[in-house]
Amino acid sequence: xxxxxxxxxxxxxxxxxxxxxxxxxxxxxxxxxxxxxxxxxxxxxxxxxxxxxxxxxxxxxxxxxxxxxxxxxxxxxxxxxxxxxxxxxxxxxxxxxxxxxxxxxxxxxxxxxxxxxxxxxxxxxxxxxxxxxxx
Numbered sequence: 171x172x173x174x175x176x177x178x179x180x181x182x183x184x185x186x187x188x189x190x191x192x193x194x195x196x197x198x199x200x201x202x203x204x205x206x207x208x209x210x211x212x213x214x215x216x217x218x219x220x221x222x223x224x225x226x227x228x229x230x231x232x233x234x235x236x237x238x239x240x241x242x243x244x245x246x247x248x249x250x251x252x253x254x255x256x257x258x259x260x261x262x263x264x265x266x267x268x269x270x271x272x273x274x275x276x277x278x279x280x281x282x283x284x285x286x287x288x289x290x291x292x293x294x295x296x297x298x299x300x301x302x303x304x305x
Contacts, residue, residue, distance in 0.1 A: 183272045186231050186265045
């Protein structure tokens, strides 16, 4: 995957978290606008807009869960336990964990910002569940 494709994937991965944060921050202002004398007009106009964005965002989250789950199952940097752990984390903590998985495995794996072909060296080769460490 090229650098431009990774940037697009990173932006798509960050969208659900960004959207959720902005929605929570703007909710008090939206409610204040709905309680105004012309609130029914605002509500009528925003209902279709928010419904469309919410539906698209939820569909995007499902697609990202499937894509990152498949990537987790084929990730050679992880052993079987690591794959299972990341799979569980991606399914249950999807909006928060997907950017972490992207930064940890997708972005640096094939070059990162510099476009180099070698993967980033792993500083930790021990797993918290393993009794021995491999070098």
